[in-house]
Amino acid sequence: GAVVSQHPSRVICKSGTSVKIECRSLDFQATTMFWYRQFPKQSLMLMATSNEGSKATYEQGVEKDKFLINHASLTLSTLTVTSAHPEDSSFYICSARDPGIQSKGELFFGEGSRLTVL
Amino acid sequence: AQSVSQHNHHVILSEAASLELGCNYSYGGTVNLFWYVQYPGQHLQLLLKYFSGDPLVKGIKGFEAEFIKSKFSFNLRKPSVQWSDTAEYFCAVNAGRDDKIIFGKGTRLHILP
Numbered sequence: 001g002a003v004v005s006q007h008p009s010r011v012i013c014k015s016g017t018s019v020k021i022e023c024r025s026l027d028f029q030a031t032t033m034f035w036y037r038q039f040p041k042q043s044l045m046l047m048a049t050s051n052e053g054s055k056a057t058y059e060q061g062v063e064k065d066k067f068l069i070n071h072a073s074l075t076l077s078t079l080t081v082t083s084a085h086p087e088d089s090s091f092y093i094c095s096a097r098d099p100g101i102q103s104k105g106e107l108f109f110g111e112g113s114r115l116t117v118l
Numbered sequence: 119a120q121s122v123s124q125h126n127h128h129v130i131l132s133e134a135a136s137l138e139l140g141c142n143y144s145y146g147g148t149v150n151l152f153w154y155v156q157y158p159g160q161h162l163q164l165l166l167k168y169f170s171g172d173p174l175v176k177g178i179k180g181f182e183a184e185f186i187k188s189k190f191s192f193n194l195r196k197p198s199v200q201w202s203d204t205a206e207y208f209c210a211v212n213a214g215r216d217d218k219i220i221f222g223k224g225t226r227l228h229i230l231p
Contacts, residue, residue: 034218043208043223044162093162095219107152107219109162 002028002098006110013084014118021079021113023094029074030096035067038091038112047092050077084117091115120145120213122222130228131199139194139225141183141209150212151192152219153183157205165207168192179203201231 003026013019023033031052036044048069049057056069066088068080077096081088093112125140143149153165166177173185183194192209209222 036221044221046218046220049218095162106164106167109154111161 002026002096002106002108004030004094004096004108004110006092006094006113008113009111010114010116012116012118015085016083018080018082019084019115021081021092021094021115023077023079023096023110025075025096025098025108028096028098030077031074031099033071033077033094033096034107035069035077035079036093036095038093044093047079052077081115084115086117089115089117120149120211120220122209122211122220124207124209124222124225126225127223128226128228130230132230133201134198137194137196137199137203137227139207139209139227141192141194141222142190143192143209143211143213144190145211145213147213151183151185152210152212153177153181153192153194154208154210154221155205156208156224162208165194199227199229201229203227204229 005024007022033050035047037047038044046059047062050069050071052071058064071077091112091114094110095107097107121144123142151168154162155165156162165181166175168175168185176182181196183192185192206224206226208224210219212219
C-alpha cells in the first residue's frame with residue numbers, strides 16, 4: 001500500500017515555543033491530507049483538512065492560529081503548533097488518500113508524532 | 119453531522135473465541151464504512167472497507183464485517199481470534215460529499231493466550 005511518513009516521531013519542547021510536524025506521502029501525490037489528534041485511550045479527532053495550494057479547512061473548535069497547516073506541495077503537509085502549552089501535548093497523526101484507482105480512496109496513515117510540552 | 123459509535127471500549131477474550139465488535143453510525147445517506155486496526159506500537163492500518171455491493175465484506179487476517187443499512191450498523195466479526203489480534207480497533211465513516219473520515223472511539227481488544 002501507499003506510504004505516509006511523519007517526522008519527528010517524538011518531540012519535547014518548552015512551553016511557549018513552536019513545533020513543526022511534517023507529513024509526507026512517499027509514493028503518491030496527495031492533494032488532500034488530514035490531520036488528527038489522538039488523546040490517550042480516545043479516538044482520533046479530526047483537526048483539519050489540508051488542501052494543496054489553498055487554505056486548510058478546520059473542524060469546529062480547532063484554533064486556526066494555534067495549529068497552522070501548510071500544504072505546499074503534493075507530497076508535503078506541515079502542522080505547526082504555535083506557542084505550545086502543556087495541554088497541547090498529544091499524539092498527532094496525519095493521513096492521506098491515494099487517488100490511485102487501486103486504492104479506491106483508502107486512507108493511509110503516518111506513524112504519528114508524540115508531542116510533549118513541558 | 120455524521121458520527122460513529124462503538125459500543126465496546128475494552129474487550130477481553132481467550133484464544134479461539136469468536137469476536138463481534140459493534141459499530142453504529144448516524145447519517146441518512148450513502149456512506150463508506152471502514153474498520154482500522156492499530157497494533158501496539160504501530161500505526162493505523164485498514165482492515166476492511168465497504169463502499170457498495172455485497173454488504174458482507176471480507177478483510178485481512180480473517181476479519182469480516184456486515185453492513186446492515188436498516189440498523190445503521192457495520193459490526194466487525196472474526197470466528198476464532200488469535201493472540202496476535204490484540205490491538206485497538208476503530209470503526210470509521212465517510213459520508214455524503216465530505217472527503218473526511220470520522221472515527222469512533224475505538225475498542226481495545228485483549229486476547230489471552
